[in-house]
Amino acid sequence: MTSSATPTRASPALTLIAVCFGLFMVGLDSTVVHIANPAIQADLGASFAELQWVINSYLLGLAVLLILGGKLGDRWGRKRMYLSGVVVFGIASVAIGLIGSIEGVIVFRVVQGISAAMLMPQTIALLRATFPREKFGMAVGIWGGVSSVAIAAGPLVSGILVEQAGWQWVFYINAPIAVIAVIFGMIVLRENESADDGPFDLLGVVLLGVFLFGIVFGVVQAQSWGWGSAKTLGTLIGSFIVFGAFLVTENRIRNPLLPLGLFRSRGVGIGGLVFFVNFFAILGVTFLITLFLLNTMGHSTVEAGLRMLPMSAFAVPAAPIGAALTAKWGARRVAALGLGLMTIALALLTLAGPDTSYWYMAVPFVILAFGSGFAIPSGAELIVGSAPVRLAGVASGFQTTCIQVGGAIGTAVLSSIVAAKVATSITDSGAPADLQEPAAAGVPISGLPQINDAFVSGLHIGLVVAAVLTAVVAVLVLTVIREEHTAEEIVDEQFVDGELAGR
Structure with a gap:
């Protein structure tokens, strides 16, 4: 059954504002929990493993269903899926603050992740369907700026709310944002026509x-x-x-969940890698740096958030500038430039330690913000910009899956590196095994400086791993994608339709 609900063309500017409300909520909830976790642990008596699941349950619910969310938006309506996701996200956020048990928090974090998977693919798909091709890159640049600000501002927002109002308000804050998003979205967003009405995969x-x-x-x-x-x-x-x-x-099959014809464009796969390593580094490093500032350096939650402010502040201009550069130089060059800047920033962060000036962190944070900001619109141009409009939801779902899987794996891998380094130091020093958990979180161990040094050393190794990954993908972008905007690199709608029809 095909919808015919597109009576008028939506306003591009108003559509961008509308989707940014939902985007901001999802980005914020990717990092606010890092600083709120100690307060959650104290209030609900959670174990360290349960605190990890407060973070990971959200990422799992989000990552697993993103491509499905994009497909459902293409099929049943992007406006409908976006607004439904926002409503469920807001309700789940309030439930987390009210539930009163760590098990309940984890369950509703899963619900948050599922609802985020409903709304996130629609944000890019609605932009792709509304903006003309020549202005799509700038729209994605602003989209990326909002996302980066939300992710980087999470620790500061969380610190202020935890200290002034309690950890529950880290989640309650989503409720008014969701209300505004639903009312504004109902007014300005326009529904798309159904992409297909064949059997569901x-x-x-x-x-x-x-x-x-x-x-x-x-x-x-x-x-x-x-x-x-x-x-x-x-x-x-x-x-x-x-x-x-x-x-x-x-x-x-005739109507696949993920049409493999999209990947005939080398840009789609490489664009996925750009997003994967970008958020592998951003979310993984944000998690460890937060532990370093809170525990190793002993800063308050607000102080730690303020020290990470350069990442969020410079993310505001970085993504739109990246979009303008993408329009001028092409996605290939700008993606490589962005990842190259990230490599430099991550390498410079290895010079920071407990006894160094804050500038050893502040300057790399600014470079990291610009690098990530350049990589976001150029990566989106490689993936969604090359996809036909009718499959924009699926392409956006693939893009956002790369973001979330990259962030989840980055956080887990870099944390494991630190934990392994600390465990070796504890074994070598003969210290009690129960010191492993606090030491791996950066808590200084009195009288055992070698264990404290092991945390910082593990952090530096993690930064090097992230830097190597961003450098490798930057080289891949330059070598695998040879030309910009050629018939070989862009999958047009006729090609995908023809391939699907031939199944």
């Missing part, structure tokens, strides 16, 4: 969901199971077997 949904859940869950649990354990290896290998079955399924 239920098997593809299940297989992709199992794969994404297995990958994220396996990496998250590797810190407690061990990277070489049978559980970790079995989960990861099993997930890739399921992914192989997913690819076979998608290649054989």
